[in-house]
Amino acid sequence: MLIYGHRGARGEAPENTLASFASALQAGVTRVELDLHLSADHQLMVIHDPTLQRTTGIRGRVAAHTAEQLGRMDARLGLKGWPDPCPIPTLEQLFQTFPQFEHYQLEVKSGSKGQAGAVLEAITDLVGRYQLHDKVVITSASRDLLRHARNNQCPLPTGLVEEYGMLDPVKSALRYQCRFLALSWKLCTPARVAQAQSHGLHVSVWTVNEPSLMLKLRDMGVDSLITDVPHLAMTVLSARPSPAPQPAD
Structure with a gap:
């Protein structure tokens, strides 16, 4: 089972900052999930909320500021007690700083009808420049x-x-020709995992x-899990190997 660091390593360093992604790598986790919003000048910024208050203490929306302005803001408030400033990075800075990462789940938060085309174009262009088509x-x-x-x-x-799963998530993913289904663990059942995988979907939880939940999901057969604590996940999952497949009768 693959491990993705959630917002880098959200439980170990300020989320979605270069320090957080460095912590994931230090744990030996080379796959990460992160969040994207567009700046006022259409740069891809790595930040979860549409507003700045929770992680920077500054009022206002991400989309109201340029990438240069956002890059001067300190986003370490998401983890109390962190000693060093942590600027909001651009996705390009992440690609440049950590070429070691094997795969990225790029979660788009600004996915409205008005922004969908612009954010998809920005991601496609940047991924093309860094030749990461098979890594995102x-x-x-x-x-x-x-x-x-x-x-x-x-x-x-x-x-x-x-x-939330109000509609069948597997059917919804297939309707939009998705290859991944990123499920809340609360929606994860053996039947749903098997259904998704039978249709070729990668199930990431x-x-x-x-x-205990890491082990339960591993034994359920999910393809990958997303965790705030990559160091713990690596320790837990390496300490207890996957059960050997049972021989057929």
Whole structure:
């Protein structure tokens, strides 16, 4: 089972900052999930919320500031007691700083009808410049964004992020021609995992921080888990190997 660091390593360093991604790498985790918003000048910024207050203490929206302005803001408030300033990075800075990463789940938060085309174009252009086509999947809970990607033949794979499950998440992912299904662990059952995988979907489960849940999902057969604590996940999953397959009768 693969491990993705959630917002880098959210439980170990300020989320979605270069320090957080460095912590994931230090744990031996080479796959990460992160969040994207567009700046006022259409740069891809690595930040979860549409507003700045929670992680920087500054009022206002991400989209109201340029990338240069956002890069001067300190985003370490997401983890109390962190000693060093942590600027909001651009996605390009992340690609440049950590070429060691093997795969990225790029979760688009600004997926409205008005923004879908612009953010998909910005991701496609940047991924093309860094030749990372086989190392990214664009994920989102926004049906508008996934519909736009499908209808405009986005060259990058996509994934549905599903938290509530009011509609069948597997059917929804297939409707938008997704390759990934990023499920809240609360929606994860053996039957749903098997259903998704039978249709060729990679099942990635979030946010998994408890050792017992890590092992339960591993034994359930999920393809990957997303965790705030990569060091713990690596320790737990390496300490107890996967059960050997049972021979057929």
